[in-house]
Amino acid sequence: MSKPAIETRYLNLFYDTFHALEDISISIEERKITALIGPSGCGKSTLVRVFNRMNDLIEGVHITGQVLVEGEDIYAPNIDLIELRRKVGMVFQRPNPFPLSIRKNITFGLEIHNTTRKTDYSGIIEESLRSVLLWDDLKDKLDRSALELSLEQQQRLCIARVIAMKPKIILMDEPCSALDPIATSRIEELMQELQKEYTIVIVTHNMQQAARVSDYTAFLYLGKLIEYGETKRLFSAPREKQTEDYITGRFG
Amino acid sequence: MNTAWNIVRKIKEHVIEKVILFSGTTSILFVLLIFVFLLKEGLSIFWMVPLSDFLFAKNWYPISDPPQFGILPLILGSLFVTFGAAVLSVPIGIASALFIAEIAPPKLKEVMKAGIELLAAIPSVVIGFIGMMTLGPLIKDLFNLTTGLTALTGSITLAFMAMPTIVSIAEDAITAVPRSYREAAIAMGATKWQTTWRIVAYAARPGMIAAVMLGIGRVIGETMAVMMVTGNAALIPRSFLQPVRTLTATIAAEMGETVQGGEHYSALFAIGIILFIITFIINGIADLYLHRTRK
Numbered sequence: 021m022s023k024p025a026i027e028t029r030y031l032n033l034f035y036d037t038f039h040a041l042e043d044i045s046i047s048i049e050e051r052k053i054t055a056l057i058g059p060s061g062c063g064k065s066t067l068v069r070v071f072n073r074m075n076d077l078i079e080g081v082h083i084t085g086q087v088l089v090e091g092e093d094i095y096a097p098n099i100d101l102i103e104l105r106r107k108v109g110m111v112f113q114r115p116n117p118f119p120l121s122i123r124k125n126i127t128f129g130l131e132i133h134n135t136t137r138k139t140d141y142s143g144i145i146e147e148s149l150r151s152v153l154l155w156d157d158l159k160d161k162l163d164r165s166a167l168e169l170s171l172e173q174q175q176r177l178c179i180a181r182v183i184a185m186k187p188k189i190i191l192m193d194e195p196c197s198a199l200d201p202i203a204t205s206r207i208e209e210l211m212q213e214l215q216k217e218y219t220i221v222i223v224t225h226n227m228q229q230a231a232r233v234s235d236y237t238a239f240l241y242l243g244k245l246i247e248y249g250e251t252k253r254l255f256s257a258p259r260e261k262q263t264e265d266y267i268t269g270r271f272g
Numbered sequence: 273m274n275t276a277w278n279i280v281r282k283i284k285e286h287v288i289e290k291v292i293l294f295s296g297t298t299s300i301l302f303v304l305l306i307f308v309f310l311l312k313e314g315l316s317i318f319w320m321v322p323l324s325d326f327l328f329a330k331n332w333y334p335i336s337d338p339p340q341f342g343i344l345p346l347i348l349g350s351l352f353v354t355f356g357a358a359v360l361s362v363p364i365g366i367a368s369a370l371f372i373a374e375i376a377p378p379k380l381k382e383v384m385k386a387g388i389e390l391l392a393a394i395p396s397v398v399i400g401f402i403g404m405m406t407l408g409p410l411i412k413d414l415f416n417l418t419t420g421l422t423a424l425t426g427s428i429t430l431a432f433m434a435m436p437t438i439v440s441i442a443e444d445a446i447t448a449v450p451r452s453y454r455e456a457a458i459a460m461g462a463t464k465w466q467t468t469w470r471i472v473a474y475a476a477r478p479g480m481i482a483a484v485m486l487g488i489g490r491v492i493g494e495t496m497a498v499m500m501v502t503g504n505a506a507l508i509p510r511s512f513l514q515p516v517r518t519l520t521a522t523i524a525a526e527m528g529e530t531v532q533g534g535e536h537y538s539a540l541f542a543i544g545i546i547l548f549i550i551t552f553i554i555n556g557i558a559d560l561y562l563h564r565t566r567k
Contacts, residue, residue: 077458
């Protein structure tokens with residue numbers, strides 16, 4: 021087993037007094053797809069937003085325990101949040117491209133991080149659009165507004181703009197919930213493709229999706245990590261009663 | 273029994289619908305009537321003074337003999353004051369709107385919004401009075417002038433009047449930017465400022481342009497305050513430190529002295545037509561951008 025991409029140790033998260041995550045210790049493997057499943061309100065979205073510290077935006081959140089991304093404690097006082105978020109990209113539930121041109125959507129990340137020379141932009145635009153299979157459709161429309169695209173294309177663009185920043189990890193918070201079944205299966209194919217280069221953590225309430233795409237699955241319930249293991253094993257022979265009840269549809 | 277009830281209900285619906293339709297169309301009707309009235313009273317001046325002379329002649333001497341009706345000094349007076357007010361109020365107004373919408377903590381935000389609304393509620397004559405009594409002397413001393421009632425004084429005074437419009441409409445536009453844009457930018461590692469300036473302000477741009485246009489519309493149409501602080505000399509202004517007279521102030525100041533139906537009278541109405549057209553265009557542009565925001 022290679023070194024984990026993300027590791028949490030006794031992670032607890034509170035929204036003011038509400039205990040949203042309880043003693044989560046999980047180790048997420050590099051270049052695999054890990055799915056977080058569980059009923060609404062179980063904390064799966066909260067957990068994924070710990071990994072790029074998006075929870076910082078919500079008032080009254082506080083955290084105990086350790087979260088390591090590539091071995092580095094991301095809640096250490098001297099952490100560079102901007103660099104963390106470059107390394108750990110995020111794709112949201114509803115496609116949210118910026119109301120800018122397709123080109124600008126991709127270069128936004130490059131501009132704010134200022135790590136790339138402007139002359140390299142066009143190469144990166146092509147490369148990242150290719151990796152989400154949009155290049156052939158959009159190469160002549162780069163200056164059109166991203167809002168003119170279909171929802172599926174918008175979501176692909178959102179993935180592309182994350183990829184353009186050369187992240188290590190891509191967090192996906194229910195990335196297909198706004199898409200139709202055909203678009204969903206195409207995004208799932210894309211995830212399989214991306215897994216070769218990136219660590220992917222996907223939150224989903226769709227168990228079939230977790231079973232289809234992920235290598236590992238974590239089942240959360242009421243803020244606790246109930247079971248975590250290889251997806252095949254977890255779905256065929258769950259060790260915990262609650263996991264079994266959930267995946268067989270008895271609740272949730 | 274049942275059918276009777278149905279008929280009553282249908283009539284009720286019908287009456288309500290017609291009443292609403294009537295109320296809706298009256299406002300349009302009034303605008304049209306006002307415009308027709310302006311045209312009727314104002315157009316006769318163009319029998320005596322050709323439109324190009326009216327717009328571009330340099331002298332406004334309506335009661336000399338023979339009278340001269342050139343509104344160029346008045347147009348330039350309005351432009352000077354409006355331009356000055358826009359230069360002052362647009363950056364400050366947009367910056368305040370960004371501060372209130374994006375940066376201010378909730379309590380301060382409430383206080384500031386209330387303050388801006390209060391500023392909008394001050395009657396223009398009061399703002400004019402303050403401008404005349406405090407700002408005028410200050411500008412006189414500062415620039416060593418013979419009078420403190422200048423285009424600059426008018427610009428500053430009017431900037432205060434444009435600001436509330438600009439701030440509140442721009443703030444609405446900024447607040448209406450979906451949260452998901454901000455989340456996306458921050459998740460990509462953008463700083464607060466990068467998010468605010470590059471994404472939020474950009475997305476809110478049509479609304480901010482509308483805010484500016486409506487603010488300018490208010491400035492151009494403003495009469496009372498501007499009449500009190502600009503010195504009212506109908507001369508072609510060469511600098512901001514000279515007295516000027518605006519289109520609006522001219523109508524307000526001179527209408528009382530005219531003979532109904534006379535040349536001077538219809539010249540003032542013709543100024544009204546010009547003002548109407550200017551504000552119509554400005555509001556039209558603002559409207560265009562407001563609709564673009566809502567899309």
